[in-house]
Amino acid sequence: MTFHQVDHPLLVIPGSIEVSDDVLFANASPSQSHMSKSFTETFGAAIKMFRQVLVTERGQPIITAGSGTLGWDMIACNLTEPGDEVLVLHSGYFGQSFADCFETYGVKVTQLKAPVGQCPSREQLAEALKSKKYKIITVTHVDTSTGVLSNPQIVAEVVREVSPDTLVALDGVCSVGSEEIRMDEWGLDVVMCASQKGLGVPPGLCLVCASERAIKAVETRKTKINSYFASWLNWLPIMRGYEQGKPLYFATPPVQLICALNVSLKAITSKPIEERWTKHKQASTDFKQFITNELGLKQVPQDPSIAANGMTAIYFPDGISAPDIIPRLVERGIIVAGGLHKDIKDKYFRVGHMGITATDTETRHDLEKVKEALRNVFKDAGYTNPTA
Numbered sequence: 001m002t003f004h005q006v007d008h009p010l011l012v013i014p015g016s017i018e019v020s021d022d023v024l025f026a027n028a029s030p031s032q033s034h035m036s037k038s039f040t041e042t043f044g045a046a047i048k049m050f051r052q053v054l055v056t057e058r059g060q061p062i063i064t065a066g067s068g069t070l071g072w073d074m075i076a077c078n079l080t081e082p083g084d085e086v087l088v089l090h091s092g093y094f095g096q097s098f099a100d101c102f103e104t105y106g107v108k109v110t111q112l113k114a115p116v117g118q119c120p121s122r123e124q125l126a127e128a129l130k131s132k133k134y135k136i137i138t139v140t141h142v143d144t145s146t147g148v149l150s151n152p153q154i155v156a157e158v159v160r161e162v163s164p165d166t167l168v169a170l171d172g173v174c175s176v177g178s179e180e181i182r183m184d185e186w187g188l189d190v191v192m193c194a195s196q197k198g199l200g201v202p203p204g205l206c207l208v209c210a211s212e213r214a215i216k217a218v219e220t221r222k223t224k225i226n227s228y229f230a231s232w233l234n235w236l237p238i239m240r241g242y243e244q245g246k247p248l249y250f251a252t253p254p255v256q257l258i259c260a261l262n263v264s265l266k267a268i269t270s271k272p273i274e275e276r277w278t279k280h281k282q283a284s285t286d287f288k289q290f291i292t293n294e295l296g297l298k299q300v301p302q303d304p305s306i307a308a309n310g311m312t313a314i315y316f317p318d319g320i321s322a323p324d325i326i327p328r329l330v331e332r333g334i335i336v337a338g339g340l341h342k343d344i345k346d347k348y349f350r351v352g353h354m355g356i357t358a359t360d361t362e363t364r365h366d367l368e369k370v371k372e373a374l375r376n377v378f379k380d381a382g383y384t385n386p387t388a
């Protein structure tokens, strides 16, 4: 059967993203037992393919119902114990939320905050790591509130130099599937994400991947894990079981979503992952050039080298605000996101270009449609590019 989803407004917020017909159809798979042979194969294959996306051989994926937020809880409750010190690198709204999550578990958080549009420097990071012994350092790879791209490879390198026992955790919710990540080579201990962004699946899955060092840390902790559902000790046998073709039960997996994940990961891993990163970079560069050159607008990241490839955060020009632009885009069938970072909330908007919006340039032309709509709505709002 050939399935085509109904016509709908083009969703170009920085997640959830547009989902392919194949993935959406898999999300409507008929009921099957979560202990069946067919589902065990589907889940086991998804676990293996997720490793390929993160370029890891040794990492252990844990895929459950949930969202990115559950990934924070998993990292906090499994890898820290009450009273531990944690360093959160803050490049926007989501760093603050990760810090709040740690505090829920009685962990002492230090945030290394960068001004809006920037991320902490290598020197600031080294200095912070020298000042205290941290159990974990966290990096938001792409902070979705600012579109700032951090460099987890450099972070892991500095950690190895200055504080090698500190675990490195990556919030990859807005980067897995759209940005380069090499978990083993860079020495990342945990990568967490969700289904609804660069992996191109509807929302509802939390995906984490833990290094051998992270697993050892949870297995040798002194205190009890302060969560039942989020405890990796409950999930590890389940994940290993599905991968070995021997289904085990802890909590019912979201069967249809995992079928959808399997189909999306098959498409993603059918080509070298480097090609996917390059496609996202090309789409992003082209769109950002349009924003700068044709519209004459500034972006939130203060330098192109720290701008995400899966989204663009754009300041409104003087005299123009969200109500002049966003409803006009809606009238043209384009859904973008408003501001989120509290310091600049009303001053900017965000466009997502992850997944098929970035990669399927042959049949979809999503970003061409967005560009055309932006040209028109800025003109309708009375704006002309002063530099043109």
Ligand SMILES: Cc1ncc(COP(=O)(O)O)c(C=O)c1O
Binding pocket: 015, 067, 068, 069, 070, 094, 140, 142, 143, 144, 145, 171, 172, 173, 174, 194
């Ligand atoms: C960078 C980042 N981290 C964490 C989250 C939380 O994920 P979720 O909304 O799936 O719970 C988000 C959500 O957009 C995010 O962008």
